[in-house]
Amino acid sequence: MSSTSKFSHLPLSTRGPIECAVSETVLLNTPYFNRGSAHTAEERKEFNLTGLLPHSVQTLDQQVKRAYQQYSTRPDDLAKNTFLTSLKEQNAVLYFRLLQDHLSEMFSIVYTPTEGDAIQNFSRLFRRPEGCFLNIDNIDRVSHDLAQWGRPEDIDYIVVSDGEEILGIGDQGAGSILISVAKLVLTTLCAGIHPNRTLPVVLDCGTDNEKLLNDELYLGLRKKRARGEKYDEFVDEFVQSARKLFPKAYIHFEDFGLKNARRILDHYRPKIPCFNDDVQGTGCVTLAAIMAGLHVSKQELKDVKLVVFGAGTAGVGIADQVRDAIAAEKGISKDEAAKQIWLIDKPGLLTTSSDLDAGQKPFAKDPSDWPSSSPSLLEVIKQVHPNVLIGTSTVPGSFTEEIIKEMSSHTPRPVILPLSNPTRLHEAVPKDILTWTSGRALVATGSPFDPVTGPWGAQNKDMTIEVAECNNSVVFPGIGLGCVLSRASLLTDKMLVSAVRGVADLSPALRDPTAPLLPGVGAVRDVSVRVAREVIRSAVGEGVATERDIPAGDDELEDWIREQMWEPVYRPLKRVEPAGASRQAKAELKVVGSLEDVKSKQERVKLSK
């Protein structure tokens, strides 16, 4: 990576020397600066590290090799996850470089499904805190506690969870900090969001998880989950404080409960740059997968008949995105387009006589069109003949052989997307779906699966089908990157549509009908650049990009994006005086305390105004 740039003005510098105000053991204990055995002879003298490190100076590649050997000796996935967490606490560059070099192997270890196990075991595995723990009993401390994380220009990207609906594993209380951490790891890995300019947050509102409440080692607030006015006040105090303290930061909401996710999104969306991954990220990536599937099956979006099983946060988010796309394509109203989408939840098909949330209402069907009062998934499939079926129910095995065969008897290439995470909760596994449909189904899943081989080629020859992972991780890092780099004041519907286009254009299935519906893990950075490019273009068009000097041409814009993506390489360390950095931080934040000192030790990335 060259340290010079063709751009005279790069808002976010990710190149050149890093200013470092600490030395000796403090430096070695600061993951962002520590390079361990890779500190050069000059750095060892300059930062007083001689005597603290063994003699030999090694390269990052050698360190990656050693770390990979250590990782490989860990007996199971959770132990591997714990090893990686510990590495992250020691050396951030080495951690991200190890992940980058072994991306397809390690993606599922730092994300779903293994991260789900780490979250469930948070209070048992806990060794060192990471991220910001805010507590509903200390609302008056929210601003103070957030302020410890940096100066106004220090934070670009915040992921916040209230812990109520983590992946498909429900209420995880304070352990949900790890979903915020994991999503931020992906923003760095997939989209080069600067890891030192991110902030994971958990809003600890208590928990309704009895197992946690009865566990003496549980680390969160030991009381029932707060709801109602106090909850809203807490969320608002967080949002207002974050906006005030870090006015450039983009706020990503993750895994909020069904009753709150959409409500909170609808409230803040018109005012601040924010995003709900489960609603919008899932909607975008799933629409891209559907578009790729329809391309292969030679059908059009305007003719889609979509059944969504599990009408919660993700299910309704997907329905919204697909409905809007149908409406735009056909030039019809959203209400009209919603007639092509059927939502099913616990009681069966959602009808106007069901007890519905605001988000579900637009999709409710007339009960008089149905022979039974609450039609089941099978009955709906029999009557509707959908060509797309989505699972966001957390009910494993709910896509039975009978259901899949019924669906595939009415459509030659059914698009079937069991999206519930983690892996054990999938509505059906790809091998079964492909077997029941003789290889005709176009499948993508929420968590990763190995390729499936079966007699589905010409003359029943064995054929291996790679199944795409349809997870919001394909799209949220690029959307975030686009918003951060354009300093978007809002994330509009059109920007989301552009993000879908960015992913859909890169679908391998567009070029090869036997290929996966979505780009794979190996292409993540290219996907993020494309998505960011589309989002930035759209932000400019919508008049919400506040960054000036955004290049006009596609290629130039992509170069501009790439140059601002952080990469795990050792950049030269430049010694600066600790006192100045500390005073400046104190003056700007008016806080004292150990965390502020930690922040002042960290890299100060140049941001022009």
Ligand SMILES: NC(=O)C1=CN([C@@H]2O[C@H](COP(=O)(O)OP(=O)(O)OC[C@H]3O[C@@H](n4cnc5c(N)ncnc54)[C@H](O)[C@@H]3O)[C@@H](O)[C@H]2O)C=CC1
């Ligand atoms: N692949 C991806 O990118 C994403 C996957 N997900 C997964 O989707 C699943 C749902 O997540 P959320 O929507 O956030 O949760 P949620 O709790 O908001 O929604 C789940 C819905 O399924 C319904 N449900 C439960 N049992 C049912 C049954 N027997 N029949 C019909 N419906 C039933 C619930 O009533 C609820 O409305 C989780 O497993 C989550 O991990 C969520 C977001 C993104």
Ligand SMILES: CC(=O)C(=O)O
């Ligand atoms: C992928 C994701 O966001 C979820 O399962 O909740």
Ligand SMILES: [Mg+2]
């Ligand atoms: Mg989620």
